[in-house]
Amino acid sequence: MAEHAADMGATVRVAPREIHDLVYRAARIAGCDPGTAERIAENVTYAEIHHGAAVRAFCEAIEALDLPASAWATAPDALLAAEVAARTGGRASAAFDSPVPLAAIAVTLRHCLERGVAPIGIHGRDRGDLAVSAVEMRTVDQEVEGAGGALVAGTGRDAHRLGVEVDRLLFSGLEAAAAGFLVAEATLDELDLDG
Amino acid sequence: MTTAAAAPSQDRLQAELDRRRPRLRPPAVVMQPAMMGAARLTRYSFSRTMLRRAVQSRWLARRARFDIDDRGHGEAVYEIDASGHKLSFVAFTTTIDESEHTDRVIAERWEVAGALVEGDLTGEFLGLLRRQVPLQEAGRFDPRVLVLTRGNRSVRFFDYLVDALSAGAQPDPDLVADAGYILRSTAFYANGKYGMRSFEGYSEDHPLRVPYRAQFVCAWLFRELGYDLVEHCARAGGGDAAVPFDQRWRRYFGLGNATGLGLVPFAFKHPRVIHAWVAIREMALADVRALPGNRDRLERLDEWIDRAHSHFVHGTDHDCRPFLSSVDVASVVLRVRKAFERCRRDPLPFDALYRWSESHGPETAELVVSLLLELHDGDDRLIDELLTVDEHSPLDPASTVGRMRTLLASRFEWISRLDLDDDSADAWWWVISDNTEEPRRARRDRLDPACRDVAIDVALRLWRLRDALDGYDDDTPIHRVLSEHPEHRLAAERLALSDRAYAEPRDNACSTHYLPLLLQRFQLAMYGMDNFKPKSTDWLRVTLFQGAPRLSDFGVDARDDWVLPARPGSSR
Structure with missing residues (x-):
């Protein structure tokens, strides 16, 4: 709550879906198609929970970049292409046109891992704003992955149970960036009246 | 609802369906808009499963606080001990001018604002709720808050009911007409909205870790508040002359609800959830259709048919298009009764009745489905498990x-x-x-x-x-x-x-010809709502928990035969 002790300072505690919904809307307004916006939202939400600094990275991106043409939209595709190549060749790499924050690819990497392909050199302790210019990928032992998956699930549950601390100003910025997705009630009422 | 643990239950649901496959209705029938738009509440609607599970789990419920003045303004707290989890429904009540009453979700003021919360209701927490809950969407919450809701008194009936009781009389059935509720809600926000607890934030063994369970606990207590407000105001006005609702009326009223277009996006965005809802109903129907007709079952269906007739015939004949009016549904029930007379000596009488109904249009078919499901005796614990689905299924990039x-x-x-x-x-x-x-x-x-x-x-x-x-x-x-x-x-x-049979409503929400009411009714029926009263192509009013046990019935008389109550003492 607004007056809750945790929310009186520089941070605000939010539910994961709030991050997801706001990032999705902001990405749409920035010109992304629904599928790409959804993927960006999933990446940022996952990265904020597991790595932190993801909302910050996204807010900086929508200020500075043409989002649909940026690596935020395209880097996951490069990763998926590398994953498919690694599944047949054992190893492959994805290089991005420009460095992309881990926040833009975190859940995509997770999905690759679930299918048996892991990134080399990217770790759970890395922050969401870590700049990544290329990712080396290799097939992995599913049993090793299983143990890691349990840890990730635990962190996710805590985030859903307790919420996620996000910088208050950044969250306000995100809300402002997403607000354009909504259409004024008065406009809709006018359309209804006009038939 | 996206959890790894949900995946096995999804597999279990598929196995249950596979076991019944030859007897299942095909998606081409079930997922047609007209059929979805004829759905009715069943034994497996969420309002009913919530109450059954609460009784089975021996939940305890009580009114913990009622600081309400003579006009009905103040605060009330209802507590539930849900298998060791302390839940409280905290409500803040006032009155607003009749001109400010609206069914739209966008209203800015409400006569009742409430929240379902978990944990100790400390002075600090209550103070925060007092300030934030009346703000509704503009408020900010934390994961102690599970559901946020609001609503208004029935303009037509709240004061009438207070006046009647305060004068020592019970309501006149003919004046109450088709009113099925005292308070009418418009929203039950949950699952991470405005900072509240996410569904995935419930532990694996939490009693509210079932889709919509928290919302229906909240709605049931909201309904209880309506009764308490009326009786309290009647006592305040009538003093010693006032009486409470008598046995005929004390369960009759439910909670009203007004529902707009918000339901439609949900149904199109969650194919595996929709599949689970439909699949559970279809499994139960398949089971009942396979039953031979022994005396007990035949009599039970006779009773349910009679009960349905008594309920609907006391409603109105107001225009409810595209749905049938209550009186028109009563006529359908009469036809069902005649058809059942012809089917009852069939080796599979319930299957014969269903097959008859299917050729008489969706309203008849779905009415028969809802009646037949009263004969089903499924495992509620299993049903709860099957409702929790895994919505996580990333596309394999190597797919060709x-x-x-x-x-x-x-x-x-x-x-x-x-x-x-x-x-x-x-x-x-x-x-x-x-x-x-x-x-x-x-x-x-x-x-x-x-x-x-x-x-x-x-x-x-x-x-x-x-x-x-x-x-x-x-x-x-x-x-x-x-x-x-x-x-x-x-x-x-x-x-x-979309890898499940009943995942997709077979409609196009962007078409000129699209009618939102059909999908809205389907969802409302799954929730356990009834008395569908469309107010336009886009929104409608409904009632839930009409006839349901009250707080004081908990653990005493909690049979699951409360739906479709007849209006007390009707002259018709």
């Missing part, structure tokens, strides 16, 4: 275009019958209003979406994906197609996710 074509043909062949190339198929888009984020529709020729559309145009997107795939060889991996055409990503991912 050939595989996608095959999936399109097997999972979405029905879209070819929707005339999706016609201009009328893409006439509307779905939008979120800036006022409390209410979903609405706008005509494409009147307002440019400009990237603000809510992407529930499932049929159109799949249709366009089908065309786009024409330019590729069967061996092309889908990730290559999507990197060249990201606009088809959503459709390709939906194709992967």
